[in-house]
Amino acid sequence: MTAVLLAVALILAGGGAALLLRRHPRLADPVYSALLLSGSTLGVSSAIAVLRGGPARLAILPGSLPGGPWVFGLDPLSAWFLLVVLGVGACAGVFGTGYLAPERRHRSVAGTHALFALLLVALTGVVTARAMVPFLAAWELMALSAYFLVMFDHEQAEVRRAGLIYIVLTHVSTLALVGMFAALGAESGGRSFAEPGMGAQPAGNARTLVLIFALLGFGLKAGAVPLHFWLPGAHAAAPSHVSAVLSGVMLKAGIYGLLRVLWLLGPPPAWFGWTLFLLGLLSGVLGVLWALAQHDLKRLLAYHSVENIGIILLGMGTGALGLTYGRPTLSVLGFAGALLHTLNHALFKSLLFLGAGSVLRATGTRVIDRLGGLARQLPWTALAFGVGSVAIVGLPPLNGFVSEWVVFQALLSAGGSHDAVRFVIVGAAGLGLIGGLALACFTKVDAAVFLGQYRSARSGLVAPADPVATMLAPMLLLAGACIGIGLMPSLVLGPAQLLAMSVAHLPGEGTGSYGNLGEAAAMISALGLGLVAVLAAALLLRRSLAADAGRRLAGTWSCAGAAATSRMQYTASSYAAPLLSAFGPLAGVRREREGMAFHSHVADPVQDVVVEPFWRALEQTGARLRAVHGGRLRWYLLSVIFTLLALLFYLTRAGSLP
C-alpha cells in the first residue's frame, strides 16, 4: 500500500510539475513523463506482486477524516484493475505530451496534463478505496477531471453538448451509488466494505435495492446499452490520449464496481445474473452494429467500447449465474473471461484511440470517408492500428482471441444440466454474431483509413507522416503487449483464474480445479507459434516461386476502362451499407435524398428516439406549468393554503393525527 501511495504522490508531482514548468515546455514534458512513468511503474509492480500471490494489504489514512475511517486496500481484484489503470494510463500520458505539443501555439496545455494526472490518481482511488466516503470522493474526482478533459476543445458547440450530456449522466451514476451505499449501510450499519464478512449482510429488500442501484450506477459508468448514449459523444470529443483512458480504463470502473459488489454480497439472485447476461448480449450486438454505421473514426471506436463492455458483461453474467446455480466452473470461467477481456480491451482500445489520434494529427480529420491510403505515409501507425484491429476482432494469435475464447468456454460449458442456466449456451451464437460484425467493421476502418488512395483533395500544406517518437513508442508498446499476451497467454490466464476464484469465494488449490485454462494456455501458445511458423513457410514458398518469373507494376484493374481514381473508390459507407440494411431501423441509419445530393447520417436509436423526445416532452409540460408562476402574491398564498389543507386531509385520513 505504501508503494501505491508513493506512486500516487509521484503521479501528482508529475501533474504539479507540468503546471509549475508551464513556461518551459522543453523541460515540462520530459519531467511530467518521467514522473508519470516512474509512478506508474511503481504502482504496476506492486499490483503484480499482489497478483503473484503477495499479501493483500489494507491501509487506513491517519487523522480524523469525514465519514469514518478512510480505508484503502490492495487485494488481487484491486490489483488487477490498478494494473489496467496505471499501465494504460502511463502509455496514454506519454502519448499526450507529443499529442498536445502542437496545441501550445494556441493555448496552455499544462492544465490538461495536470488534470490527466489527477484522473489517474482518482481512478487509482476508485479501485483501491474500501470505504464509502473515500470511494465516492474518488468517483466524483474521476468524473469531474474527466469532464474538464472532455471539454478541452470547448470552443466547439458539439464538444460542449457532449460534455453536458456526460456530466449530467455521470451524476445520475453517482446518485445511484449514494443510494447503493445507503441501502448497504442501512442493514450492515458500517460504511466500509473492506471484507465480505464485515457487519450484517443486507438481506431481503435492502439486498435487492443494493443490486438495482449497483446495476444503474455502475452500468451507466460502464456504458451498457441502453445507458450508453453519453459515451460516444464524450469519448469522441476528448483529446485522443484522454479518449484512450476514458474508453480503455474509465469504463472499467463500472466493471470493477459490479465485481466488487458480487464479491461483497456473494451469490446474487437469478434475476441479477440474467440481467447482466442480457445487458451484455444487447450491448455487444447493438454496440458493434452502431459502430459499423459511424462515419467518425473516434465515435466508431467509442461504440466498439460499448460492444466490448457487452462481451465483459456476458462473461460476468455467466459467472454470476454460476454462483446462483452453484456451478463453480461456470463462475470461474465467466469471471476469468470478464477480467481478461477487461485487461485486453484496455490494451487494444487505447492502442486504437492513440492510433486514431495520430491519424487526426497527421490529417486533421476524423471523417473516415475523407481518409485513405495512409499506410504509405504513416507505416508505423498503420502497423500498430492493424495489430489493434486484429486484436479487437478477437482473431488468433492476438490477445482479444484469448479472452473471447475464455468467455466462449464459459458460455458453452453452461449446457448439460437441468437448471435454467443451460440456456446461457445460446449466448455463444450472439458472441459469434458480434465477432462477425466486428470483422466487418474493422476491415472497413483499416481499409478506408490506411489502404487504397487518399480520398480528399490534398491541402498541400503538410504531408501526413508518422508522429514523433513520444507518440509512437506508447503505441508500439501497447501493440507489443497485445501480441505478447496472444502468444504467451499463460502470463495472464493463471492470475485471471485465481482472481476469478477469489471473486467467487472458491478455495484456491492451484488453477487446475475449475476448468483447465492453464493447461490450454500452452496449447494456445502452440497454436500461435504454429501459425507463425506456417506463415513463414508460406512466405518462403511464395518467395521461391516468384523468384525467376519476375514481377511488374500496373494500374488497378478497372474492367479495361480508365484508371481508377480516388473518387471511384468504394467508400466506407457503401461498404457497410448491405450489412446495415439487413438490420433495418435497428442500425439507426437515416438517408436523405435531395435532387442530386444523397446523405446518410447516423442517429443513436436510444438517444434520438427515446431520451431526447422524452426530455422535450418533459420540458413542454414544464413550460405549460409556468403559467401558474405569474408573480401574483394571492395566487401563491392560495396555493399554500390548498396544499396545507390537502396535507391535513391526507394525514387525518391516514390516521396519523388524533
Place this chain on the structure above:
Amino acid sequence: MTLGPLLALIVVLAVAPALPGIATRTRAFFTGRRGAPVLQLYRDLAKLGRKGVVYSRTTTPVFRAGPIVVVASVLVAGALLPLNGHGALLSFSGDLVAFTGLLGLGRFALVLAGLDTGSSFEGMGASREVTISAFAEPALFLCFTVLVLATGELSLAGMLGERLAAVWPVAAPSLALAAAALFMLALAETSRVPVDDPATHLELTMIHEVIVLDHSGPELAFILFGNAVKLALFGALVVSVLVPLGGLQPLLAVPVLVGGLVLVAIGVGIVEASMARLRMNRVPQFLVAAGALAVFGVILLLR
C-alpha cells in the same frame, strides 16, 4: 500419436483441389455439358506457380501478405480437426473458437488485400463477403452448440471423435439438422451457388472472385488452394457429423472421409445445377435459415 492426424491432414490437403473440380463437373453433367476436367485446379495451381506477378501501383505490403495469411490460416485450422476420428494435431478445450477465429483471420486478410487495390469492384465484393460471413458466424456457432450439447465435449477432437459415435443413436435428429446447416454454411463460406457463383463472368455480380481480381501468379494460386482447402474442411465437418469417424478404425476412417468429401462435392454440384443464385439481399435469409435448423437441433437437446 500425432502421426495419424498428420497423415490424414496431408491426405485431405492433397485431395482438396479435386473437390471444386468434382463440383463443377457434376454441375456440367446435370446441365447437359461436358465441363472442365476434374483435375483442372491442380493444373491451374501448377501453371500459376510458374507465372510472374503483377501488382497494382496502389497496393501496399498488405496486398502481398493477404494470400499468405489465407493459406496459413486454413492449414492451421485443418490441424484442429480430427480428420481420422482419433484426435487432432492440436486440440484443447474450446478450440472450436480457434477454428472459427482462424477462418476469420483468413477472411480479414483476404478482404483487406482486396480493398488495398482501391478498386470499386473489390470493395463491392469485400463488402458482400463480410456481410455473408457476419451472418454465417452465429449459424456456425449454433452448429457447434449442437455438438457441444450432444457430446458434452468442448474440443473439436472430442466432439467429433469417439464420443459422437456413442451418442449418435440418442441425438440423431439434432445431429442431422446440424449437418444440414453445416452443408448450407459450406456453400456460403466457399462461395458456391446459391450464395455466389464461381462460374459468373460479370464483375458486378461476383463476390469471392472479384476480391481476387487483382491477384495473379503464385498469389492467386495460394488463394485458390486456400479456398479449396476451406471447402474440404467444411466438407469434413459435414462428413464427420454424419458418419462418426471415431467409431471406425483410424486406417478405415481416412478413406471414408475422402469418399464423404467426394459425395459432398457432388452434392454441391447438384445444388449448383438445380437452383439459381439468390438475390443478394436474400442471402442473409438463407444463412438465418441455416441458423434456424441448428436452433431446432439445440432445442431438441435442451428440452
